[in-house]
Amino acid sequence: MAPMLSPAAVKLDVNPVHFGILIDAIMEVGLCHPPVGLNLCVAAGIAGMGITELTKAVLPWLATMIVFLIIVTYWPELSLFPPRLTGIM
Numbered sequence: 001m002a003p004m005l006s007p008a009a010v011k012l013d014v015n016p017v018h019f020g021i022l023i024d025a026i027m028e029v030g031l032c033h034p035p036v037g038l039n040l041c042v043a044a045g046i047a048g049m050g051i052t053e054l055t056k057a058v059l060p061w062l063a064t065m066i067v068f069l070i071i072v073t074y075w076p077e078l079s080l081f082p083p084r085l086t087g088i089m
Contacts, residue, residue: 017089018072021079025069032062 002023009019031039034055044054072079083089 015076015080017083018076018079022069022073025065025072029062029065029069032058032065034058 002020005023006016006019010016031037034040035051040051040054040058043049043058044051047054049057080089
């Protein structure tokens with residue numbers, strides 16, 4: 001979806017680096033989100049646990065990722081500070 005959404009983000013004056021970080025954070029939440037998150041299914045298989053039991057264990061981490069996503073979405077300077085500090089941007 002990123003290649004299709006990128007032109008719209010550029011038209012809306014969203015920094016491409018910030019957009020990439022948002023896409024990455026959204027994918028991270030999606031891969032760990034019950035009931036069909038791929039990382040959740042793989043971890044359940046490795047741990048020998050059921051999806052329901054593992055979902056309960058993952059919920060605090062999922063909440064943390066969602067809070068991070070909200071902060072980075074509404075405070076873009078947080079994600080753009082390191083590239084600017086290193087001179088990439």
